[in-house]
Amino acid sequence: MVDLTKAAKGENLLFLTDDQLLQGIELMFFAYKGFTSDPDQILQNYASYGRAHHRALHFINRNPNITVNTLLDILGVTKQSLNRVLRQLVEDNLVESQVGKRDRRERNLKLTEAGQELERSLSDAQRKRMRSAYKAAGPDAVQGFRTVLQNIMDPKMKNHLE
């Protein structure tokens, strides 16, 4: 028996110690905090708007004509919770809600001009941070980043990653 077994085993376990995992957990915590900080900062100027509004704007922008039910599935909140946010966005003319053509029970959501503008300003800040992080890390690191995040998330949610 050669040493390879031992070496390979050691290498495999190296990044699976509790300490390495706890470090990864903290990395997720700190990174997510930074990740949300820029849009949060901007939204402080909009009274009664917060992270929930940003998320709705983001996913409506990414999925024009999305239905309420699909948006609920993506966000993972109750309809009562989403409804408060959506109602504000529609009242403020940032989101348009149109009766579905195939199924008139459905509502198709899309951003208005003003909605696109606000989404843009929030997205700009967030993309700037991501771009800088990607650039400094390089393509291979980005691929690893994407792979691990996909493994962390609920597989059922991968549908929504286009």
Added chain:
Amino acid sequence: MVDLTKAAKGENLLFLTDDQLLQGIELMFFAYKGFTSDPDQILQNYASYGRAHHRALHFINRNPNITVNTLLDILGVTKQSLNRVLRQLVEDNLVESQVGKRDRRERNLKLTEAGQELERSLSDAQRKRMRSAYKAAGPDAVQGFRTVLQNIMDPKMKNHLE
């Protein structure tokens, strides 16, 4: 002039398009959701306990005898917000608060036996998910994951990553 310039440029820009960045943003959202879901689930059985309690338990466990001010810096919340959580944890005998020896104004926080037990059960669930994600992705991907997350987080917070 050779094609190399063009090719290299193309490769550099490949992962920096708005769409790639937006995908990364969504990956962060979905992954963080999965990342917190297991502890959240467990804490549903503990009325009045939530994510904030988990975070406090985690960082006190990782930094025994941590002071309140340091914990405030790590968590990035106000002392009023942390105090509510800490008061509950101390009252429920999950956290011990000892007057500092060098500086008697400070309080050194540590987990009690019961605190360690609860932290363990929450950590187990979260580490299980991370371990599985790491294992499926492989060491190189994990390194990339770590690099990008470190680039996303606020540099000032890297002090707290041991």
Added chain:
DNA sequence: CTTGGAAAGTCAATAATACTGACGTAAATT
């Protein structure tokens, strides 16, 4: 064509997390 169920919206009550502002106490520092 009626009935069952799906999609959306709403009202009400409550929970968890977080904030600002204002005080108070104790202890270290200047």
Added chain:
DNA sequence: AATTTACGTCAGTATTATTGACTTTCCAAG
């Protein structure tokens, strides 16, 4: 002795989220 730091607390408010109940509209299956 005066100031600053660390901690704790009270009060009020904001944001996001929950459960539960009920309604309207409308598609689709019997």
